[in-house]
Amino acid sequence: MGPHRRFQRLARACLGIAAGLLAAASQAQAADKVAMPKAELGSSALFARDGSLIAVAKQGEHVMLYRSRDEGRHWEPPVVVNVTPEPISADGENRPKVAETSEGALLVSWTRPLAKPYAGEIRLARGIDGGARFDSPITVHRDRQEITHRFESMLTGPANRVYLAWIDKRDLESAKTAGKRYRGAAVYLAMSEDGGQRFQPEIKLADHSCECCRIAGALDADGAPLFLWRHVFEPNERDHMLAKVSRGGTPVSAHRATFDRWKVDGCPHHGPSLAVAPTGVVHAVWFNQAHGAGRVFYGRLREGGVDGQRTVGGERAEHADLALADQRIAIVWKEFDGERTRLHAEVSRDGGATFESRALAVTERASDQPRALRRGGELFAFWRTEREGMRVFPLQ
Amino acid sequence: MMRMIPVLIAVTMLAGTAAAAAPIVPIDRAAARDLGDARRHRGPTIIALWSTECLYCKRNLKLFADMQRRSPNLRVITVATEPWSPALAAPLDRLKILGDRYAYGDDMPEAVAYAIDPQWRGALPHTLFFDGRGGRTAMTGIVDEAAASHALGIAQR
Numbered sequence: 001m002g003p004h005r006r007f008q009r010l011a012r013a014c015l016g017i018a019a020g021l022l023a024a025a026s027q028a029q030a031a032d033k034v035a036m037p038k039a040e041l042g043s044s045a046l047f048a049r050d051g052s053l054i055a056v057a058k059q060g061e062h063v064m065l066y067r068s069r070d071e072g073r074h075w076e077p078p079v080v081v082n083v084t085p086e087p088i089s090a091d092g093e094n095r096p097k098v099a100e101t102s103e104g105a106l107l108v109s110w111t112r113p114l115a116k117p118y119a120g121e122i123r124l125a126r127g128i129d130g131g132a133r134f135d136s137p138i139t140v141h142r143d144r145q146e147i148t149h150r151f152e153s154m155l156t157g158p159a160n161r162v163y164l165a166w167i168d169k170r171d172l173e174s175a176k177t178a179g180k181r182y183r184g185a186a187v188y189l190a191m192s193e194d195g196g197q198r199f200q201p202e203i204k205l206a207d208h209s210c211e212c213c214r215i216a217g218a219l220d221a222d223g224a225p226l227f228l229w230r231h232v233f234e235p236n237e238r239d240h241m242l243a244k245v246s247r248g249g250t251p252v253s254a255h256r257a258t259f260d261r262w263k264v265d266g267c268p269h270h271g272p273s274l275a276v277a278p279t280g281v282v283h284a285v286w287f288n289q290a291h292g293a294g295r296v297f298y299g300r301l302r303e304g305g306v307d308g309q310r311t312v313g314g315e316r317a318e319h320a321d322l323a324l325a326d327q328r329i330a331i332v333w334k335e336f337d338g339e340r341t342r343l344h345a346e347v348s349r350d351g352g353a354t355f356e357s358r359a360l361a362v363t364e365r366a367s368d369q370p371r372a373l374r375r376g377g378e379l380f381a382f383w384r385t386e387r388e389g390m391r392v393f394p395l396q
Numbered sequence: 397m398m399r400m401i402p403v404l405i406a407v408t409m410l411a412g413t414a415a416a417a418a419p420i421v422p423i424d425r426a427a428a429r430d431l432g433d434a435r436r437h438r439g440p441t442i443i444a445l446w447s448t449e450c451l452y453c454k455r456n457l458k459l460f461a462d463m464q465r466r467s468p469n470l471r472v473i474t475v476a477t478e479p480w481s482p483a484l485a486a487p488l489d490r491l492k493i494l495g496d497r498y499a500y501g502d503d504m505p506e507a508v509a510y511a512i513d514p515q516w517r518g519a520l521p522h523t524l525f526f527d528g529r530g531g532r533t534a535m536t537g538i539v540d541e542a543a544a545s546h547a548l549g550i551a552q553r
Contacts, residue, residue, distance in 0.1 A: 091478075118451065212449055266537035267450045268519045287517075294517030316510075318518065336506035366504050 041368035042095025043390065045382040047375035049104060054131070055382070055390050056098045056108050061085030063096045063110055065131060071380075072392040081125050081134045087113045089120065089150065092319060092369040093214045093269055099156045101195040106131035109140075109164060111150045120150040122166050126196045140164050140190050141202045147173050148185060151271075153215035155225050157247060162192040163225045164199070165215050171207055183208040184232035187215065191249030205243045206254045208232050214271030221280040223247055228257060228274045228284060228301075238262045240272055240286055242301055257301045260288035273372070275324035283352055285312060285320040285331055296320045296333055300352065308352065313344055323372035323379050327351045330379040330395045332360075332370045340364050343383050345372075347395050360393045361385075417489055422480045422501020428511035431473065431498075437526035440548040441471040445512070445522040447478045452538050453521040454487065459541060461491045467550055471495055475512065477505070477520065 043057040053068040063081040068074060081096075082088075089111040090096065096110040106127035111120045121144075125137040141149055148169035155163045168188040175182035187209045190202040210230035217227050224247045231241035233256060242257035262268075272286035282301040287294060296317040299309035312320055313335050320333035329348040334341050342362045346355040365386040373380040373392065381393040423431070430436055431443055442460050446453035460472045476484045476499035484499050500508055509516055513534055516522050525533045525547035533547035545552040 118449070211451065264519060264537040266452050266519050266521055269450075270518060289517070289519075294519070316506075316517075336510055338510065339507070341504065341506050364504065 040090045041366060041384050041386060042090035042092050043368055043371075043382075043384045044095055044097045045371055045373055045390070045392075046098055046100065047373055047380075048100055048106070048131075051375060053373075053382075053392060054098055054106065055384075056081070056096045057384070058088045058090035058096060058110075061087060063088055063108055063125070065098070065106070065108060065127075065134075066390065067131070071394070072382075072390055075390070079132060079134070081108045082123075082137050083134075084136070086123075086137075089113055093212060093271055094151045095368070097152065097154045099154045099162070101156050101160055101162060102158050103160050103195055104130075105195050107154065107156065107162060107196045108134065109152050109154045111152060111166075112139075113150075114146050116146045118148050118150075118169070119146045120148060122149050122152045122164060122190075124154075124162075124164065124196055124199075138199075140199050141166075141168075141188065143168070143170055143202070145170060145173065148211075149188075151212065151214060153217045153227065155217040155219065157219055157225065158223055159247075160193060160195040161247065161249075162196045162199075163189060163217070163245065163249065164191075165189045165205060165217060165225075165227045165229075167209055167211060167215070167229075168202075168204075169211075171204070183234070183236075185209050185211050187227065187229055187243070189227075189245060189249065189251075200249060203249070203251065205245070205251055206231070206241055209241070210238055210268070212267045212269050216272045216274035216284070218274045218276045218282075220244065220276050220282075221278055224252070226274060226276065226282065228272050228286075230268065230271060230286075231256070236263050236265050238264055238268060239288065240284075242274075242282070255303050257284070258286055258288060258297075258299075258306060260290040260297070262289040264289070270319065273320060273322040275322045275329065277324060277329075277351060278326060279351075281351070283322055283324060283329055285322045285333075287318065287320070298322075298331060298346075298352075312346065317344070319369035321370055321372040323374045325374050325377045325379055328377070328379055329355075330372045330381070331355070332372045332381040332383075332395075334367060334370055334383070341367050341385075343367075343370055343381060343393070345381055345393070345395055347379070358395065361388075361391065363387055417485060418495065418497050420476070420480060420482070420484050420497045420499050423475060423498040423508055424501060424503040425507040425511040427498070428475075428508045431475070432512045432524065432532075434526055434530050434532040437471075437528055439469055439471060439528040440467070440550050441473065441526040441528065442544070442548070443473045443475060443512070443524040443526075445475050445477050445516070445520060445524075447476060447520055448484065448487065449478075450520040454491070455538055456521045456523060457488070457491050457493055459539070459544065461493050463541065463544065464494060465492075470548065470550065474498065476500065477509070477518075
């Protein structure tokens with residue numbers, strides 16, 4: 001190698017290092033701006049039968065269970081639900097869930113993402129000693145392909161029954177293998193009759209669900225589970241499907257529940273909520289685009305139509321949730337006002353005939369979706385925000 | 397000095413891979429407002445909002461990468477609507493997307509979304525097309541090349 005060539009190579013090497021340092025510096029600068037790990041805000045909450053407030057959320061590779069005995073003013077040291085760490089999904093649409101069985105055991109479910117993109121497993125851990133510790137988590141479904149089983153929703157019913165419904169892509173995968181087209185994903189359900197210790201083999205509730213919206217669940221007036229999810233109706237209308245399941249865990253019916261006809265090949269990432277009155281009236285809130293604008297809607301669902309459909313909140317209302325106690329109904333949602341995010345509620349005392357508006361809170365930082373909670377005859381809003389933490393607001 | 401040359405070459409090779417793609421930069425509301433401002437785009441520009449979990453987004457990004465290869469003047473700016481992570485680079489690298497790369501940073505996600513496009517309600521993919529002459533078109537969902545080219549004011553090849 002002549003001296004001239006050596007010089008050229010050395011010059012190229014130096015240039016390369018300079019470029020590398022520049023790239024590394026801008027990466028470091030980028031990383032520096034987000035040096036603190038972002039709080040993972042996706043949380044679920046319920047009031048347990050003893051009146052205490054329970055919340056579950058992800059902390060790294062653990063689901064943590066938090067308990068407050070004074071409506072969120074003070075929290076006891078959290079309980080680690082999964083002692084062995086594992087990946088956990090915790091965005092607002094797909095955060096860990098918590099439920100209480102008819103025999104008083106706490107159940108925590110979550111989606112464990114797997115290595116392949118979009119793949120996941122539905123996990124469930126059962127509390128012992130009143131939720132002071134948890135059994136090792138189980139995977140709820142028999143299908144163990146490394147594919148989508150995600151966005152689980154959990155309901156508990158009488159006789160120690162537990163129902164989990166989730167978005168499942170096994171039918172899409174089979175269709176792909178067979179070279180066939182398949183719209184969206186499917187919704188599958190698994191039931192346990194022993195408080196979540198063992199689950200029966202899962203069954204399909206319906207083909208062609210949307211892929212990444214939370215599923216809403218509620219017990220019907222007769223105690224049988226209802227599930228409401230965003231569906232892909234032909235050819236690409238992302239309206240909602242309402243499915244009824246028998247108490248014994250077999251599909252009873254499934255019908256289209258909303259008729260806004262939002263045509264989009266995309267992910268709204270904005271799931272519905274559901275609550276059933278003792279009279280059997282099915283109240284729901286959902287997000288859809290109608291007449292070119294995305295809005296939150298409230299309505300009472302019946303086969304073939306919606307009664308009393310109207311918008312909720314303003315143009316940027318989002319992620320509404322719903323809870324009900326006899327004649328009282330609460331809708332909670334968040335709404336960005338151009339500078340800050342506000343928590344709003346509407347409360348009805350007459351079964352949904354009239355509602356009063358409430359402004360509950362405001363935050364200047366990131367926030368989770370709000371949740372509507374029930375404790376006996378009382379209703380509450382639960383909202384976790386990055387700056388203020390987990391709070392509840394009574395909705396008298 | 398001579399003994400250092402192999403080391404320098406090795407460092408260069410490592411640095412070369414790091415320098416191949418633009419770093420992902422956290423975006424705040426002020427930067428987002430600039431991105432969404434049609435007056436700031438002097439040539440055909442795509443701003444593609446995407447997320448790791450959004451399968452439809454990958455289809456759009458693949459189209460935009462193809463269009464970019466055929467129209468070198470086309471700028472493709474990506475914004476991942478999820479918290480900044482170095483892992484966000486992999487899907488963009490796989491699709492060979494060239495251009496500025498952003499992801500949500502420390503600012504509140506609602507404020508960033510509102511600053512990019514006040515009409516956008518969070519559904520993905522969401523894309524802004526600028527024709528470089530002050531024209532701006534927003535589209536949610538999968539787009540086809542004809543619609544994209546039309547919105548960009550460029551001829552479809």
